[in-house]
Amino acid sequence: MSVGENAPNGAMLHYVLPDTTSKEITLTIRDAKGDSVITYSSEKDPKGEPFTVDASFHLDSLHRPSPQALTKLKGLNTFRWNLRYPDAERLEGAVMWGGGTSGPRALPGTYSATMKVGTDSATVPLTIISDPRLTTSAADLQAQFDMIQKINAKTTEVHKAIKRIRTIKQQVSGVTSRFADLDTATSKPAKELAKVITDTLTSIENELVQTKAKAGQDLLNYPVKLNNKIASLADVVASADYAPTQQSIDLYNELSRQADAYLATIAWVESAKITEFNTAIDALKLPAVAPNKDGK
Known part of the structure; x- marks a missing residue:
């Protein structure tokens, strides 16, 4: 059966390179005020971390380590901006039910895209047009956008906190294993403190994230925890092109209070x-256990 193909969702950006290059290519999207929305690269993800290639999987047909990577091939290259702001912090291994970390969609308006290859750069304008069927005001769409950003910021805080908990627990465990054979009287204060730290942080971790879930269906047996509740609220707010309801605002305030x-x-x-x-x-x-750096 012959079927058609829908047009790609987002802004299609085409660029021509005279030759394959080893230089880093970056693409920065800016809003009407000139503030950066998101930056893509041929070498790093939007959070600035180098792309990692999973050796167990093949690269796609364009030999990209990630769909977010810019290609550097001779001739015509194409990149699709999905019209979204950066995602919230991800938590590797966490199973989420009805929630995710996607950034909010950019609001209707004027934007620009600047591509840099070495010292060369070029900028083109972009315009996002509102769905003509919508009657939602610009103020309501802005309120929705701001709410999703606020929710994602809290999700990021929680996920970074969970990562920090796991780092501390790993460091404490590594240190305590080294004095296991020492004289009890000498090591007792450290052992007692290690237990308090580990027990306290484990208790908090179990409230912030469901550590027993390894697959989606596991959440039918083990309840979702605070990170999932916060993240899923962003999906609720984004589910229609309207301002967030008072119920969503009230729920965010309560979940945020618990997280804080x-x-x-x-x-x-x-x-x-x-x-x-x-x-x-x-x-x-x-x-010593290393101090926290840069909120990570």
Whole structure:
């Protein structure tokens, strides 16, 4: 049966290279004010992390390590901007039900795309046109956009906190294994502090993310936790082209309050208990737990 193919969803950007290049190519989308919306690269993802290639999978037909990578081939190249702002922080291995980390869609208006190859650059204008069938006001669409950004920012906070919890637990476990054979009286303070830190952080981690779920259907047996509740709220707000409802705003405020309480406890563990633990293991001539850097 012959079937048609829908046009690609997003802004199609075409560029011609005189030859295949080893130089990094970047594409920056800016809004009408000139503020950066998102930057794509041939070498890094939009968060600035180098692309990693999974050796167990083949690259796509364009030999890209990721759909977000710009191609660098001789002749005509094409890149599709999906009209979205950057995603919220992902949590590898986390199973989500009815929620994700996608960034909000860009609002109707004027934008620009600037491509750089080495020292050469070129800029073209872009215009996003509102669906003519919509009667939603610009103010309501802006309110929806702002709410999704706020929700994603909280999701990012929570996911970074979970990553930090796991880093601390790994470091504490590594240190405690090194003094397991030391004299009990000498190592007792450090062992007790290690247990308090590990137990406290594990308790918080289990409230922030469902650690038992390994596949989507597992969430039928194990309830979703706070990160999933927050992330799924973004999908609810984005489900129609309208301003967020008061119920969504109220739910966000409640979930955010819960998240902030857990984040405050993590900060207390780092400022108080980790400091005490580092003092205790310093007496044992062992390396300290590294401080948090850049909120990661």
